[in-house]
Amino acid sequence: MTYFLQQLINGLQLGFVYALIALGYTMVYGIVRLINFAHGDVFMVGAYLGFFAIASWRLPFPVAIVVAMVGCALLGVLIERLAYKPLRRAPRISSLITAIGVSLFLEYFTSLKFVFGPYFRAYPRPFAVRTYELAGITISNIQIIVFGVALVLMVALTLFVNRTKTGLAMRAVSFDHQTAALMGINVNNVISITFGIGAALAGAGGVLYGIAYPQINPFMGIMPGLKAFVAAVLGGIGIIPGAMLGAVIMGVVEKLTEVYISSTLRDAGAFAILIIVLLVRPSGLLGKKQKEKV
Amino acid sequence: MRLKETIIVVCLALGLGIISCGPEHVIKIGVVAPLTGDVKTFGESTVNGIMLAVEEANRAGGIQGKQIKLFISDDKNDPTEATNAGGKLIELDGVVAIIGSVSTKCSLPLADKCQVARIPMITPTSTNPKVTVTDDGRHKEYIFRACFTDSFQGIVAARFAVETLKVKTAAIMFDVGNDYSRGLADYFKRLFEERSGKVVAFESYQKDDVDFSALLTKVKQSKPDLLFLPDYYNKVGLIVKQAYQLGLTCQFLGGDGWDSPAMLEIAGKEVAGSYFVNHYSADDPRPEVRNWVQKYQARYGQKPDAFATLGYDAALLLIAALRNAPNAKPDEIREALSQIENYPCVSGEISFDANGNPIKRAVIIRYNETGQEFVTSFTPEE
Numbered sequence: 080m081t082y083f084l085q086q087l088i089n090g091l092q093l094g095f096v097y098a099l100i101a102l103g104y105t106m107v108y109g110i111v112r113l114i115n116f117a118h119g120d121v122f123m124v125g126a127y128l129g130f131f132a133i134a135s136w137r138l139p140f141p142v143a144i145v146v147a148m149v150g151c152a153l154l155g156v157l158i159e160r161l162a163y164k165p166l167r168r169a170p171r172i173s174s175l176i177t178a179i180g181v182s183l184f185l186e187y188f189t190s191l192k193f194v195f196g197p198y199f200r201a202y203p204r205p206f207a208v209r210t211y212e213l214a215g216i217t218i219s220n221i222q223i224i225v226f227g228v229a230l231v232l233m234v235a236l237t238l239f240v241n242r243t244k245t246g247l248a249m250r251a252v253s254f255d256h257q258t259a260a261l262m263g264i265n266v267n268n269v270i271s272i273t274f275g276i277g278a279a280l281a282g283a284g285g286v287l288y289g290i291a292y293p294q295i296n297p298f299m300g301i302m303p304g305l306k307a308f309v310a311a312v313l314g315g316i317g318i319i320p321g322a323m324l325g326a327v328i329m330g331v332v333e334k335l336t337e338v339y340i341s342s343t344l345r346d347a348g349a350f351a352i353l354i355i356v357l358l359v360r361p362s363g364l365l366g367k368k369q370k371e372k373v
Numbered sequence: 374m375r376l377k378e379t380i381i382v383v384c385l386a387l388g389l390g391i392i393s394c395g396p397e398h399v400i401k402i403g404v405v406a407p408l409t410g411d412v413k414t415f416g417e418s419t420v421n422g423i424m425l426a427v428e429e430a431n432r433a434g435g436i437q438g439k440q441i442k443l444f445i446s447d448d449k450n451d452p453t454e455a456t457n458a459g460g461k462l463i464e465l466d467g468v469v470a471i472i473g474s475v476s477t478k479c480s481l482p483l484a485d486k487c488q489v490a491r492i493p494m495i496t497p498t499s500t501n502p503k504v505t506v507t508d509d510g511r512h513k514e515y516i517f518r519a520c521f522t523d524s525f526q527g528i529v530a531a532r533f534a535v536e537t538l539k540v541k542t543a544a545i546m547f548d549v550g551n552d553y554s555r556g557l558a559d560y561f562k563r564l565f566e567e568r569s570g571k572v573v574a575f576e577s578y579q580k581d582d583v584d585f586s587a588l589l590t591k592v593k594q595s596k597p598d599l600l601f602l603p604d605y606y607n608k609v610g611l612i613v614k615q616a617y618q619l620g621l622t623c624q625f626l627g628g629d630g631w632d633s634p635a636m637l638e639i640a641g642k643e644v645a646g647s648y649f650v651n652h653y654s655a656d657d658p659r660p661e662v663r664n665w666v667q668k669y670q671a672r673y674g675q676k677p678d679a680f681a682t683l684g685y686d687a688a689l690l691l692i693a694a695l696r697n698a699p700n701a702k703p704d705e706i707r708e709a710l711s712q713i714e715n716y717p718c719v720s721g722e723i724s725f726d727a728n729g730n731p732i733k734r735a736v737i738i739r740y741n742e743t744g745q746e747f748v749t750s751f752t753p754e755e
Contacts, residue, residue: 082594089586197409197449199607201639210620217620292583294611294639296411302581334587342577342588343549 081215086338087331092222092291094330095229099284100307101314101322102236103155103277109253109317110273112171116178117158118281119304120185123297125151125282126202126289127195134203143205144228147286148279155278156271164267182304190297202293225287232283233323236276240319249273253317306333309353315363324364328352399442400435400701402427402691403462405473405483406684407450411607414633415475415680419497420445421673422684423472426692436695444468448479455479459486469703470494470695472687475680476605477501477553488513493694493707495519497687498652498680500526500629501556505729515707517729519687519718520652521753523553526628527560529650529735529751530601535568537737537749538624538648540598544574546588546612548604551580557603557628565601573597585615593621605630610639617643624648632679636740645742652679653720654736654747665719679720686718 100122107115125147132143162181166174189195209220240246251259252269260266288303289295310329314321329349336348356364404423406416427441435441444466446458455474462468463486471487471494474480480499487494495517496504502524505516534540543565547558555577562572573595576588589612592600600616600623602609609631616625625647632651636644655666655676665685669677677685691706693716698705711729715722721733734752738745 082590085590086587089584089590092586093584198413199411201610201635208614208618210618212620219618221618292611293614294583294607299583337587338591343579 085216086334088216088218088222090331090334091327092225092330093334094327095225096284096288096291097303097307097310097330098323098326099229099232099280099287100303101310101326102233102319103281104308104311105314105316105319105322106249106273106277108311109319110249110270111163111167113163113174114178114308115163115274115277116175116304116308117162117181117185118277119300119302119307120182120189121151121154121158121278121300122281122285122288122304123295123300124154124185124189125278125285126295126299127189127285128282129286129289130200130202130295133205140205144283144286147282149282151282151285152275152279155274155281158278159271159274164270186297186301195297197297199294199296202289202295204290204293221291225291228283228287232280236280237319239276245269245272306349309350313353313356313363315366318363318365321363321365328364399440400695401442401444401466401468403459403466403468403471403473404443404445405448405455405458405462405471405479406445406475407479408445408447410449410451412450412476412605412630412633414606414635414678415498416447416450418634418678418680419475419684421669422497422677422681422686423688425669425672426685426688430692436692436701439701441692441695446473448474448483450476450479452478452482456482456486459483463487463490463492468492469701470691470706472497472684472691475499476551477504477556478551480504481552484513484516488515491515491707492703493517493691493710495687495691495710497683498629499553501552502728502730503552503556512728514711514729515703517690517710517725519683519690519720519723519731520629521733521735522730523557523560523628525753526650526735527557527564529737530561530626530628531564531568531570532751533648533650533737533749534565534599534601534626535570538599538626540570540624542571542573542595542597543599543601544576544592544595544597544623545572545601545603546574546576546578546585546592547602548580548608549577551604553630554604558601561601561603583611585612586619589616589619589621592616593619597623599624599626601626603628603630606633606636607639610636610641610644613640613643613647629679631740632738632745634675634678637744640740642742644740646740648737648739648748651736651738653682654738654745656747657736661717661719682719686720686723689718690716690723 103118128147128150129143132138132146158181162177163174190197211218248264248269252266256266306329310325311322314325332352333345333349337345406419408416431440444462448455448458474483475498477499480496484504493515497519500520500523502522505513545558548554574592627649629651631649694706694709695701697709714724723731732753734750736750737748739748
């Protein structure tokens, strides 16, 4: 039982990081119906910004998270303005392909020697690792930090979306662009803010990922990005609590498959869950039933 | 207008023809090594060693008056890139021999390429037996290596674990998609069990994995005396750090993939007290080693690791073969390589067995808080 709980904690740790990435996917999809495939690479940039903040600029850890979040938010807004905004009226496939292009650009541009370099880097930990024994379960301060930061950010996001005027505007835009614009909402600004917030969460996720699994490279965002996307779909894409739920399920299923079935079947297990859920509930776990318009 | 263009094209073609048809004043040698990616220190060290050997040979007058020219290609530790690099070196640059690649998974396809193209290849550091031998057990006659093989490395690791560390149970974690890691894991498991050790966990992970918490929790559950980690320094560093985080405190043991100046930076103090099998130790008192360490430090400002040493040795072997090959043709070089006997290299006197493998000793090295220290050595005869 303690063994199971220990593995559950391992899964939750991964799931919480996925959740921070999945939120960006789901928010952007909710508002512009775009699957932003460059999101995993924004997560990578966040990890690198945290790396430089800690290793080169010697900033304390909380400041490093803020640096990564602000940097990624700017990057997210920039990507939206340069790559997606000109295509907002184009067929959806054009923006999807552009998103893949932005993703490849970020991966290979940051691989250049004068940017981040094509190397694997060891992620610095600005504090000593401590472990605590609790009824046979080992918990490290790193896990506590990952859980703590992720929870705070998710609660903050939920409050922001539900309790502020900007959050209300975001919900309105995601409901209907034109009507929202008629009501006096600046749709362009709201879309930029959505991209910025999504990217900032991914940036924080990157730093947490870096301290939890201390090694980074310019291609590190691909797999977590894909998993987070699947998590967002699993929970019901466009729905914020769905992304959190989907991500935690993904993380836990992945780790439990790895130890109770086989490590080579790990990804298969995670994706099998997706297929089963989508067969039973095509719009995701928390998705509302939608009638197909003919 | 048309005429003018034609003339220009013809002139260009002639110009190129003259350049490429001229007599060869140099001997072209290709090098394939990972200069970027997850094992970049391996590639850098190996190339440093090769360059040093070639510089020495060129300064001493070259080979029958011809200078050696190196064509260095990066394979990023990716088998596809290694094949492409080999193709480019053979078909475009026209090299007569190739030194490379470094990791087993890159050397395997490169060896097949060289074998088909009949270009002699000598890998400095790839330890998997299959690099020089076909699946049905025949020697690929154009392929040689400058290091020992994993079957020997497995024996050394298993003997050290049982005889010196006196462990009874071991857990093994390996990369299922890496021929080196999987091969060495299998050899160690078999040889450890032959010496009445018990393998309590045999777990695999995948190339891009960074989260080992679940597997390590499983390993911890099986309470091993020893955890054997046959992988490269980057992965080992991650695993060792996470093991420490989960409170797994058994002895760690590894193979030659652990040798990197970046190991302490990546694994941190958590790796201190762990042992690994290696090809050579910079602390070795033999005069050849002393001399080599001095030379390397003077040129590059750091101690040579095993990769630098094996790169140097591989280049020495190839240069010796070139001296005995009258026209530096690939077939002559291959013939000369196969006849090398007791040639003095830094990592030992090298003769090739029937499969193009040298027979030489291995050392055990321990990581401490600041670097490496020599522990003991094993010779093949024992």
